[in-house]
Amino acid sequence: MDSVIGTVGGKVLLTIHFPETSFMMAFLRDANTSQSVTDVFDYLYRKLGRDLFEKLFPVILTDRGSEFSNPRMIEFEPGGIRRTNVFYCDPSSPYQKGSIEVNHELVRRILPKGTSFDRFTQADVDHMMNHINSYRRAKLGNRTPYEAFIFYYGKEALEKLGYSQIDPSCVVMTPKLFKR
Numbered sequence: 001m002d003s004v005i006g007t008v009g010g011k012v013l014l015t016i017h018f019p020e021t022s023f024m025m026a027f028l029r030d031a032n033t034s035q036s037v038t039d040v041f042d043y044l045y046r047k048l049g050r051d052l053f054e055k056l057f058p059v060i061l062t063d064r065g066s067e068f069s070n071p072r073m074i075e076f077e078p079g080g081i082r083r084t085n086v087f088y089c090d091p092s093s094p095y096q097k098g099s100i101e102v103n104h105e106l107v108r109r110i111l112p113k114g115t116s117f118d119r120f121t122q123a124d125v126d127h128m129m130n131h132i133n134s135y136r137r138a139k140l141g142n143r144t145p146y147e148a149f150i151f152y153y154g155k156e157a158l159e160k161l162g163y164s165q166i167d168p169s170c171v172v173m174t175p176k177l178f179k180r
Helices: 034-048 050-056 071-075 094-110 122-133 145-153 156-161
Strands: 002-005 012-018 023-029 059-062 085-088
Touching: 002 094, 012 034, 012 094, 012 145, 023 034, 023 094, 023 122, 023 145, 034 050, 034 071, 034 156, 050 156, 059 094, 071 085, 094 122, 122 145, 145 156
Parallel strands: 059 085
Antiparallel strands: 002 012, 012 023
16 A cells, blocks of 8 residues: 655545555545545445455555554454554565555556646546556566456456456556546
8 A cells, every 4th residue: 555646735646556466446535644544444344345345455565654654543444343454664665565666657657746636536546547457467467457356356346346447459558548
């Protein structure tokens, strides 16, 4: 789990990456706060249900950013039941979660550094992630992260969250994706 900053003081993305599949989710947040991160996990827990949530998120690895400073709120659902375990990378060791950083490079192909996220909606972010997750990867045997995720976890979570695969021949990995 990590954050992608648009412009300072503007909207921010929370990214959740599944390393074995290269699949990544992204959630638009109004501010880079620990409460906004907790809100995303509360949403995922409600949307997916306890069993599926626990299957997908037995462990969460993140850095020591201030937005991740309240692990108890992520680890426990509002009723007090443990739903996951949060672990932190060692200080100054971004290589410990290097595959999420590689996926962030794909986000930056579409939303270059310094781009404000303020004009975007969650639907826009989902659209972008559908393209990123439909982009074929050599490390997956020329399969897409979407296909790999289905192989590992099934379709249920993707359907509940509204993700859908884009035909790989139609994938756009440049800022043109949002040209209106």
